[in-house]
């Protein structure tokens with residue numbers, strides 16, 4: 635699942651950005667010119683499953699539309715995903731042109747239930763209004779070949795307000811293809827700001843079951859990313875997806891005693907460095923799960939919800 639950063643600049647300045655504070659200056663922008671990106675990608679050879687175009691903010695690349703067209707044409711069998719803050723789509727001309735390119739998945743992040751919360755997190759005044767206007771345009775111009783995913787990254791500033799954020803999403807954008815709740819990745823700026831933005835799995839755990847009970851049927855699909863299985867109640871396991879790269883996660887020696895290790899995402903290495911490993915307790919009780927042969931989403935059902943750990 636290659637993650638290709640096509641642009642190092644961003645029009646937001648999020649408190650939990652996973653890029654390093656110097657990322658915008660670290661990369662020679664010349665390497666991100668259209669021709670250089672193409673040259674670099676060609677050296678990858680065949681790309682099978684998914685290409686994630688990220689940044690910085692990919693949509694502000696001066697050749698973004700040209701690049702997107704190229705990726706779509708060059709890899710016709712591959713999923714192409716754009717991870718974006720959605721702000722550029724508030725410009726109707728840009729949005730219209732973008733959605734002439736078919737078969738693309740757009741992941742747009744909303745960080746708060748109102749402008750104050752969202753803009754405090756992005757540290758850019760007006761970003762909420764542009765993102766919301768952008769999502770309206772995405773829904774206006776997309777066709778059935780496109781997918782829109784709304785992402786909510788859970789940090790100290792918003793984790794107690796998830797119900798309100800989901801309420802905003804359902805009221806404004808009930809037709810989104812899915813909503814994903816992502817536990818923060820404590821690297822880059824997020825790691826540096828750990829004292830102010832960091833939360834633990836333990837803190838967030840009790841908020842999740844009532845949220846899923848209330849919202850799971852209202853959205854087409856709800857997912858949880860970046861949660862090791864032992865950090866969530868087992869009746870939420872069917873929402874758990876394994877999405878972190880193998881080199882980003884690890885297991886503790888005690889995980890070898892866990893009956894569900896083979897389905898578990900693992901633990902983000904930076905979480906262990908900053909928080910420690912006390913929360914990760916091997917699961918010894920048998921849970922009646924139904925599995926499928928899908929590395930990213932192995933558990934599809936819990937057969938008996940009345941059992942408890």
Ligand code: SF4
Pocket residue numbers: 862863864865885886888889892893894895898899900901914915916917
């Ligand atoms: S104990 Fe380890 S393997 Fe088991 S669910 Fe937790 S992190 Fe995953």
